[in-house]
Amino acid sequence: MATLSEKVLTKSARNSKTEQNGSGAEVEDTGATSTTSTTGATRPVRPAAPSTPVLSVRDIRISDQAAGQEIVHGVNFTLTPGRSVGIVGESGSGKTLTCRATLGILPAHFEVTGGSIEIDGQDISGLSSAQWTALRGATISAVFQDPASYLNPSIRVGAQIAEVLKVKKGLKRREARRQAIDLLHAVHLRDPELVYSQYTYELSGGMLQRVLIAAAIAADPRILIADEATTALDVTVQAEILDLLADLRERTGLALVLVSHDLAVVAQLCDEVLVMRQGEVVEQGPTHEVLHNPQHEYTRLLIAEHEQYGLDKFLGTDAVEPAKTDALDTADAVKEDA
Amino acid sequence: MVRRVLSLTSGRIALVILTVIALLAVLGPLIAPDNPLATSSDTLAEASGAHWLGTDYLGRDVLSRLLDGSRVSVLGSLEVALTALGVGAVPGILSVYFGRVFEWVTLRLTDTLVALPFLLFAVAVVALLGNGITQAMLVTGVLVSPLFYRVSRAATLAVAQSPYVEAALISGASIGWVVRRHVWVKVLPPIAVALAQTIGVGFVIVSTLTFLGIGVQPPAPTWGGLLASDLGYLTQKPWAPLVPALLIMVTVWACNLLADAIRDVSGEAGRALVNNRKARANRLADTDSAAHGDPAHVHAGGA
């Protein structure tokens, strides 16, 4: 009886053999023996050697054909298994459009007008609708903000996860149900059997988001995009979801793209950070670098916000940079007209 | 609100038509060229210089009969609509504020009224109280009032639970203040829509009753009566019944058109309409805004 975790882990183990990454394979084996291991063992998978990227976005440009305007002006990043990339920006910065481009779900009139996106080595620009359908869920998957609106309120949530399993993996009803419950367990829901039979109105925001994550990883994708997935949740619940994503990353080698307006959320989970503003990437680099050596004024502003108004002030952690109040003032002047 | 309705083409058409009908009702009998009751030997004649719309089966001038009969139809439908408004709207608004008992009683009364068939009741009233369409229309108005009760109650409830009403209460406002300043404005548009619709319904009811010969004794002309009396000649002289039929149809259509127009300019849809217009005006005035997007328009969709 191979559970999801085992299946995903064996697949990752197969990958790691091609990777020549000693430490990676080691962690994978440990994981395979205890499918329900919690996050007690923290040995993050950070492949030391380069491996085949699962997602590579090269100088992507997205335009609104209706208005004849380029909205996203060149985004670059690469994802390898187990890595996570974070995109920070406000609404209108282009971060959501970039994600939608990688999923092939750009809104009407929006098109990729430059650069390329490769998923698992395959260029997505020429993909047909059927090919996209095969790709989604099985290779690349996503969760978004406001979990309740992504689930049908008149169908039990368990059935909605089982549907993914039936469609993508061709399972029969009983097997799909069992695996769905396994998935609900894998996302740390306390009583998976009960949750399987509940409707959306009976579940809290945090639980609904876990259900959606379960549905998103049901077909064992290699990439998971979380677009403001925790924005609508209480901070303690947000931490639970982020911890869950970190856990999934470790156990299954899932590659993550985390999108948020909060730099700290991204910093907590991601290896690399992209800061976007009005369609441009104003700063990019390893998390530690961006936090300790911010080059762009906007990044400094985001950092200063946490320093002045967040917990960082109290926790006495290593100073990032003395609070740049003048940066705050100039930014204030810029935003006065908002 | 009238101005906003007039800004829509549909609103303009509707108001023009209804104003004409109203004028006909007021001035009709005065400007009728011939005596509507005067018969002649020239039966079922076609439209001519002497009789603009021809004559009916008794040689009476159709135009004069229509003009004379318009008063009954218009008055009748107004009676229905205004009675329904008075009987329904006020309890509807009050039911939110006057306590549980009042709410329960009015709700159950409304439910009862909905169950009663108003056309049958109208006929029954005429049968009991004799001819005269007014009583029948008043009774019909009462029976149609649940629409107004529910519409005004729903609108009031929606407002009463809004944060801005709570904000006013927190600042020490009384219920009266809240109703005057916040509730009333929000309740008016749905009531206006219901009113326009009900006038249309009233027209149909009056026409139906007079078609059946109830309430108004022949030979007094009414639109429904005209339709009925000349219907038999549909194959021979089609224009005779067609004209009153068309008139009824156009009037009811105009009422519904007006109701649609009012709905389009009120509430959420109305504000979106105003915002779109302003955004368009800004874009025309300043070509730069087109490039950057009007910030007010962008944010109007919500935080």
Add this chain to the structure above:
Amino acid sequence: MSTDRPASQPAEPTQPVLNVADLEVHYGHRRRRRQVLNRVSLSIAPGETVGIIGETGSGKSTLARAVLGLVRASAGSIVIDGEEVGSYGHRQWRALRRRGVIQYVFQDPLRSLDPDVTVEASLAEPLLIQGVSRQEAAARVRAFLDRVRLSPELLDRLPGELSGGQRQRVAVARALVTEPRLVILDEPVSALDSANRVQILQILKELRADGVALVFISHDLGSVAGVADRIAVLYQGELVEVGATGDVINQPQHPYTRLLVRSAPTLHSAAADRAEREALRALLHA
């Protein structure tokens, strides 16, 4: 009413602007009774800023509504500026509210302003309710615009034409026009983006200099820590920890507080935080 002294060092004992003692609120009767607040006691001194932190369902909104008189308390006492309001009826509440002593800023900037009323009319409303003349109300409204960094040309706009940040500032200004002694703000910055959030927090910081007591209600410790003198933590209807901000954050006593502190996204979260959070969650759900 302005005081230059920082709120944490009163020279002489002053009457608290709000004193809640053993407050209990429950919904429903008998079998379906749900205890929302359980023996909550809290005291707010004039001019101080207190953050009440709790998650959805902790009772934080109910606490605010009970203090404002929108919800009836089942037990305990509430004293606002010296008046015991526990047994007040509608008329007495109206009289108290018209004094303009206590005000409220809603979470949702979009729905807290009447969409058919101009900004100026919304801002003047609390004053007009008090009986202030229209001209004087207009003048006082203008005086407050500066405080919340709103330009006068927004006065005759409708809320639908304003951005989220602007609307929230209008809501804050409306709460200030009566010069209250206490303003309760429910998640005032949760719905805003980064720049607007900073601006509102800055405005609120400046308000402290005027001696207005502020009560922030939020689920996020991080957003409140920068402005609050004291923090009160509400968990499942009970106040589990109260103390000076620095103390609560650096030496949290209750496991839920510890979880809160560890959960708030900071720029330098350590890997060990995750393990600690798991342990705390297990402890709380035991």
